[in-house]
Amino acid sequence: MIPVAYNLRNLAVRKTTTLATAAGLGLVVFVFASVLMLANSIERTLGRSGRPDVAIVLRKGSDAELASGIEAQQVSLILGNADVAKRPDGKPDGVGEIAAVILLPKLGTDGESNVQVRGVPDDVMAFRPSVTLVEGRPAQPGSDEVIVGKAISGRFKGLTLGQSFELRKNRPLKVVGIFADGGSSFESEVWGDVHSVGSAFGRQGSMSSVRVRLLSPAKFDGFKASIDQNQQLGLEVLRETDYYEKQSEGMNVFIGALGISIAFLFSVGAMIGAMITMYGSIANRQREIGTLRALGFSRFSILLSFLLESICLALIGGAIGALASLAMGMVRFSMVNFASFSEVVFTFEPTPGIMLGSLAVAVVMGLFGGFLPAVQAARMSPIKAMRG
Structure with a gap:
């Protein structure tokens, strides 16, 4: 197995391309995390309005x-x-x-x-x-x-x-x-x-x-039954928590669909950027790849090494994007509640799960963006590589 320090050194040597690619990946993570934080805020804001009893x-x-x-x-x-x-x-x-x-x-x-x-x-x-x-x-x-x-x-x-x-x-x-x-x-x-x-x-x-x-919350079914059985009243009963959960559905679907669509389009561009960066890195390191093969490292080791390098690059961008998204916690965002047609103010509320999920998205982008370049590096002939 090729030491991880080798990949980290190569990222450090190519500071400009590393930072440019990481910034693109970070933008995707920033958008993705912000969307999840806003959706979480919508659910929590309306959820706080309801009481189980x-x-x-x-x-x-x-x-x-x-x-x-x-x-x-x-x-x-x-x-x-x-x-x-x-x-x-x-x-x-x-x-x-x-x-x-x-x-x-x-x-x-x-x-x-x-x-x-x-x-x-x-x-x-x-x-x-x-x-x-x-x-x-x-x-x-x-x-x-x-x-x-x-x-x-x-x-x-x-x-x-x-x-x-x-x-x-x-x-x-x-x-x-x-x-x-x-x-x-x-x-x-x-x-x-x-x-x-x-x-x-x-x-x-x-x-x-x-x-x-x-x-008590357990009395709900009895209360609902007593109201429902009086047909002359023409009323219906809901738990307050269920009522506000329904209120949040429309906004969550809208925000989620819009945000995920934007994040998907950005992620395609970011993965292409990561792929170009890795292809350029391989083109400049043909002799190194040939030397590694001559030293006895297998094609699979070369493949894993370059995949790992792409993932490290993605994690750097993911960390940048995730940290930047935390600043959205100071932003107040207002939108119209589709149920009441009135404006409701929300914040961006992060959770550990959202942060970890955003980093996972960065890893996936790193895998997809680095896979084809890693395959090319693994298939490279050691003799041709050393001559190049």
């Missing part, structure tokens, strides 16, 4: 809150179910909410985008204890005040603490607080009083959804 009730046939409508009298029937947990004060642990979208100008651009507005009751913090105010104060019940998720605070006109925006014409709402929820999709929403939001959108007497905390 929470059920969401929608109008039957609705695939999202925006398309759902539940009458006010039905809300009390849902909250009064025996499987719904009680708070310390004896009230059912659930909330009826209204979901709507408004169009607002984006700061720093000439464009506009949809923002989700959620009408919430005054005890919403008791239902969602993970939500915390990071700036300002809570909105007063029944007032034209709102609190804004920190992910979209400052990204749209009027969504900064102390500023105002119009929910409807001549209906300004003032931002009095900024809230956080552990990076969930709620941080991309505006929360206002349920009655104020309902009157602005003509939704008095109805809710978009009802969420309830069950006595």
Whole structure:
């Protein structure tokens, strides 16, 4: 077996071509890792919005809150179910909410985008204890005040603490607080009083959804059965985790398909670049190859040696690309949620699995890019090589 130091020395001697090829391979790994990090962020952001012991009730046939409508009298029937947990004060642990979208100008651009507005009751913090105010104060019940998720605070006109925006014409709402929820999709929403939001959108007497905390996750089937058997209600029940998993499917498929397509096209170019580099290296090292054969190294040893050199080159590029992709963790990326048609802010969230998978992609590119040049080197006649 030819020592690995031989291959590393050759890569070091040819610094320019090594770095150029590694940069091309690194670009592919950078794109691939970034796509996986974004897809992971989409899944986690929406996944953080759901709780295993929470059920969401929608109008039957609705695939999202925006398309759902539940009458006010039905809300009390849902909250009064025996499987719904009680708070310390004896009230059912659930909330009826209204979901709507408004169009607002984006700061720093000439464009506009949809923002989700959620009408919430005054005890919403008791239902969602993970939500915390990071700036300002809570909105007063029944007032034209709102609190804004920190992910979209400052990204749209009027969504900064102390500023105002119009929910409807001549209906300004003032931002009095900024809230956080552990990076969930709620941080991309505006929360206002349920009655104020309902009157602005003509939704008095109805809710978009009802969420309830069950006595335990195991109570879900019983709760769902009790709602389903009442055909007059015309409602359906989902686990909150399943609801948000469905919400993320469309975006994940879109991002995955687009990103993988781009990475595939880049990888073809990178493998061709690696192949050209290895062919050039072999052409300049014919005497060395002939000498190695004369010293008794087999064709298989030559093949493995050049394959190893190509893999080392790919790993260098892969490491560069993987490390560069970590910088994307500081970038905030917004896109429209296909289910709610509103803008949601995501980050790029790396995991050890994504980093290792990206390096594995680099190794595969190194194998494909170096195989044919390695075969050529292995088939080279030692006598002709030494004469060359």
